Amino acid sequence: MNWTNLFELRKIDDKYRITYLQNESITVSISTEFIGIEWISQTKVFTFSSKGVWFVPNFDYRGCSKIILTNYKTQERICSILIDKNLSNFSKSQNIICVGLNKSGTSSFIKSFEEFGYKSFDKSILFHKVVPDIYHNDLSKLSSVLSNPNFNLFSDMPFSFPEIYKKCYQLRPNDIYVLTLRRSSSKWADSVINFYEMLQNKELRIETSFIDTPLLDGTTQSFVGYLHPLFSSWGITNLENLKQQLINVYEKHAQDCIEFFKGKNNFFVVEIEKQGELKKLTDWLGLKNTTEDFPWENKNE
Numbered sequence: 419m420n421w422t423n424l425f426e427l428r429k430i431d432d433k434y435r436i437t438y439l440q441n442e443s444i445t446v447s448i449s450t451e452f453i454g455i456e457w458i459s460q461t462k463v464f465t466f467s468s469k470g471v472w473f474v475p476n477f478d479y480r481g482c483s484k485i486i487l488t489n490y491k492t493q494e495r496i497c498s499i500l501i502d503k504n505l506s507n508f509s510k511s512q513n514i515i516c517v518g519l520n521k522s523g524t525s526s527f528i529k530s531f532e533e534f535g536y537k538s539f540d541k542s543i544l545f546h547k548v549v550p551d552i553y554h555n556d557l558s559k560l561s562s563v564l565s566n567p568n569f570n571l572f573s574d575m576p577f578s579f580p581e582i583y584k585k586c587y588q589l590r591p592n593d594i595y596v597l598t599l600r601r602s603s604s605k606w607a608d609s610v611i612n613f614y615e616m617l618q619n620k621e622l623r624i625e626t627s628f629i630d631t632p633l634l635d636g637t638t639q640s641f642v643g644y645l646h647p648l649f650s651s652w653g654i655t656n657l658e659n660l661k662q663q664l665i666n667v668y669e670k671h672a673q674d675c676i677e678f679f680k681g682k683n684n685f686f687v688v689e690i691e692k693q694g695e696l697k698k699l700t701d702w703l704g705l706k707n708t709t710e711d712f713p714w715e716n717k718n719e
Contacts, residue, residue, distance in 0.1 A: 421497035435474045438466035445490040448475050450482040454562025457543050479505040481566040508567040516573035517583040518598030521609045523690025524573040526712040536571040552576045553647040561589050579651040580671050595685045597675050607664035
């Protein structure tokens with residue numbers, strides 16, 4: 419049966435009304451999908467009990483491309499409908515993009531700016547949907563993420579990959595770029611080794627990095643995970659003399675990043691552990707703030 423025999427979708431002002439056209443009761447998952455990312459952003463479940471019953475999901479359609487209807491019981495997709503671009507396209511505010519390496523205080527940075535009302539992009543979406551494409555030099559999803567009007571705060575992978583800031587700058591030259599630094603390259607290297615368990619096993623190959631992913635049938639499967647693209651971007655292919663390798667990565671990234679943004683007025687360097695750095699940054703951004711220091715998130719003992 420064609421989906422148009424089951425439902426009628428009609429745009430009314432800034433919403434969509436979904437009307438059921440059959441008699442037998444059906445429960446439907448109604449979802450929206452982010453533009454260019456193929457990832458569900460919002461979902462509501464509704465039971466259409468009889469013909470003529472209608473439902474208007476209270477969705478924010480900004481940054482979304484499709485409405486997807488799925489049979490809740492069978493998980494069979496009923497249809498995908500394009501959202502009117504007048505509902506999905508909104509003006510985009512200026513992003514703040516943290517280009518510091520992982521374990522350079524990025525979690526503390528994000529926590530602080532979320533408290534100022536900024537909204538960060540879901541890391542799981544970045545890991546699953548954006549990082550693999552960037553690993554293969556495809557920036558289309560990265561562009562979609564940075565252009566999404568629902569989010570204006572970004573950090574960690576893939577934004578921590580060396581030289582990815584150059585590609586972000588090509589896409590978004592007017593955004594704010596912040597480089598987070600630790601007190602020393604040696605302490606950063608120790609933090610990385612202590613945080614990633616796979617680096618503590620001298621015989622473990624980096625290529626075996628994996629992430630346990632739950633599937634719809636309730637099982638869990640291990641896929642090659644985000645650590646492989648991360649360490650590949652750092653140029654680390656073995657664990658020999660690992661700490662010095664990491665120190666070299668950190669120092670080169672900081673030097674290259676500062677050199678690239680030299681003379682640009684939308685770049686700021688933050689020493690995340692230094693007193694008064696949060697206040698200094700918020701003053702530069704023109705944000706009202708009385709807190710002097712960044713919080714300490716994801717602390718390694």
